Amino acid sequence: MYNDNPTLEGVEKKIDEAKQGEVFYQTEEDKGGKKFYIESYGCQMNFSDSEIVASILGEAGFSPTRNMEASDLILINTCSIREKAELTVRKRLRIFDKVKKQRPGMLVGVLGCMAERLKKKFLDEEKLVDIVVGPDAYRDLPALVAGAEDGNKGVNVFLSREETYADISPMRLDSNGVSAFISIMRGCDNMCSFCVVPYTRGRERSRNAFTIVAEATNLVERGYKEVTLLGQNVDSFKWENPETKEKVTFAQLLVMVAEVSPELRVRFSTSHPKDITDEVLYAIRDFENICNYIHLPVQSGNSRILKKMNRTYDRPWYEKKVDRIYEIIPDCAISSDIITGFCSETEEEHKDSLSIINYAKYSMSYMFFYSERPGTLAERKYEDDIPLEVKKRRLTEIIELQNDISRIENAKDVGKTFKVLIEGDSKKSDLDFKGRNSQNKMIIFPKKEGLKAGDYTYVKVNESNSATLKGEIV
Ligand code: SAH
Ligand code: SF4
Ligand code: F3S
Numbered sequence: 001m002y003n004d005n006p007t008l009e010g011v012e013k014k015i016d017e018a019k020q021g022e023v024f025y026q027t028e029e030d031k032g033g034k035k036f037y038i039e040s041y042g043c044q045m046n047f048s049d050s051e052i053v054a055s056i057l058g059e060a061g062f063s064p065t066r067n068m069e070a071s072d073l074i075l076i077n078t079c080s081i082r083e084k085a086e087l088t089v090r091k092r093l094r095i096f097d098k099v100k101k102q103r104p105g106m107l108v109g110v111l112g113c114m115a116e117r118l119k120k121k122f123l124d125e126e127k128l129v130d131i132v133v134g135p136d137a138y139r140d141l142p143a144l145v146a147g148a149e150d151g152n153k154g155v156n157v158f159l160s161r162e163e164t165y166a167d168i169s170p171m172r173l174d175s176n177g178v179s180a181f182i183s184i185m186r187g188c189d190n191m192c193s194f195c196v197v198p199y200t201r202g203r204e205r206s207r208n209a210f211t212i213v214a215e216a217t218n219l220v221e222r223g224y225k226e227v228t229l230l231g232q233n234v235d236s237f238k239w240e241n242p243e244t245k246e247k248v249t250f251a252q253l254l255v256m257v258a259e260v261s262p263e264l265r266v267r268f269s270t271s272h273p274k275d276i277t278d279e280v281l282y283a284i285r286d287f288e289n290i291c292n293y294i295h296l297p298v299q300s301g302n303s304r305i306l307k308k309m310n311r312t313y314d315r316p317w318y319e320k321k322v323d324r325i326y327e328i329i330p331d332c333a334i335s336s337d338i339i340t341g342f343c344s345e346t347e348e349e350h351k352d353s354l355s356i357i358n359y360a361k362y363s364m365s366y367m368f369f370y371s372e373r374p375g376t377l378a379e380r381k382y383e384d385d386i387p388l389e390v391k392k393r394r395l396t397e398i399i400e401l402q403n404d405i406s407r408i409e410n411a412k413d414v415g416k417t418f419k420v421l422i423e424g425d426s427k428k429s430d431l432d433f434k435g436r437n438s439q440n441k442m443i444i445f446p447k448k449e450g451l452k453a454g455d456y457t458y459v460k461v462n463e464s465n466s467a468t469l470k471g472e473i474v
Contacts, residue, residue: 037071042079051170060142078114082371113200136160159202185231193377226265235275251279258287281328293440297337301356302349333363333439341391343382410464
């Protein structure tokens with residue numbers, strides 16, 4: 001999910017299974033005409049946005065290519081969440097520079113959060129960049145490209161209060177034909193003090209619920225079996241029908257999408273603990289096809305640090321939320337994001353982050369050390385005073401504990417049988433399938449004649465480690 005994640009092996013493998021890195025294409029017809037190549041970094045929202053960009057460019061006569069050297073336009077959809085994410089982008093730009101020198105007339109465009117953060121400065125800092133486009137300005141891409149072809153470098157980083165790209169049907173990139181993402185909202189109004197997202201993505205706004213259901217319906221018609229509803233804070237989704245004035249909450253939206261087809265699995269990400277309601281939990285409990293999995297980032301296990309992070313909940317409140325989830329959905333898996341080494345975090349407070357992992361029994365976590373981001377509340381108000389070695393050591397402790405917990409929790413699945421959606425061949429062997437259970441755990445199992453990606457099957461788990469389960473079809 002976050003591809004600058006500095007985590008250790010077991011966890012890394014798990015992340016590796018998630019979509020990340022470069023975006024490639026399922027089908028690549030050579031229609032002639034101009035070609036674009038796109039790479040995406042950062043969260044799933046960015047990957048989803050790249051599919052919107054591809055669709056907009058497709059309408060303008062461009063076709064996608066996975067061959068950078070043969071493209072007329074290289075795009076990089078960037079992330080600013082941590083310093084390392086931005087360094088990765090800068091490194092890629094050096095590589096593009098070499099390709100561009102071999103191909104006169106080729107254009108390079110920077111999209112996404114780093115484009116929004118740096119704006120026009122990008123053109124001054126990186127001479128090879130021709131266009132800079134923020135997350136709300138993708139409709140302007142064809143015009144900006146046309147301008148750049150005439151030698152006018154272009155920037156559009158206008159942040160909108162309305163844009164949701166609701167009417168755009170994304171061109172599915174790098175798709176396995178089984179799972180797809182659907183953006184349901186954009187932006188974020190939570191001012192977590194460490195976070196750059198509110199500055200790069202603007203104000204929170206929800207997409208027309210009917211267009212979301214229409215997109216899910218279209219995916220089902222095309223054979224897709226799983227959708228993940230995306231937003232920085234999906235539980236605060238709210239949309240009002242302008243004609244009837246009826247309001248749709250996230251719990252209602254979940255049900256609307258689940259009712260598209262009982263064969264369609266519904267997932268969602270990310271849930272801010274403060275906003276997830278009992279109605280959402282009841283929807284998960286009552287609909288077999290809404291997956292029993294909640295990504296519920298805690299960030300820290302210590303109440304003082306949580307306050308400083310402006311997360312608006314404290315530790316006891318978060319623990320109660322976890323209790324409530326397990327009470328309503330006993331076999332739910334919960335995962336988390338954790339930041340270690342935030343400003344002024346003491347050794348005792350770090351131990352609270354360890355103990356919350358133990359308490360919540362996360363199936364997995366994305367774990368990071370704090371990286372100060374320009375312009376954020378924390379950068380302006382607090383000192384980034386935890387030495388890098390200390391941050392790294394605390395991160396290692398957190399990763400090791402999470403690996404232990406994942407291993408122990410996964411071992412409890414041995415002997416159980418799960419309904420698994422087959423995603424394709426396992427990475428290691430084409431004699432095996434890989435797929436996920438409702439809890440989002442990856443299961444590897446020997447193939448069986450007649451079954452293919454996109455089919456459901458029942459798998460009994462025989463073996464486990466901290467990252468995957470292994471089993472056989474029953
Ligand atoms: N909207 C989601 C998270 C989006 S960013 C949420 O609120 O949960 C993904 C994750 O990156 C965050 O959950 C956080 O753990 C991490 N992150 C954000 N800013 C960071 C920073 N400055 N340093 C390190 N990690 C950060
Ligand atoms: Fe960032 Fe907080 Fe918004 Fe998540 S909820 S995107 S961490 S400001
Ligand atoms: Fe990165 Fe922007 Fe997503 S900063 S994590 S790409 S919202």
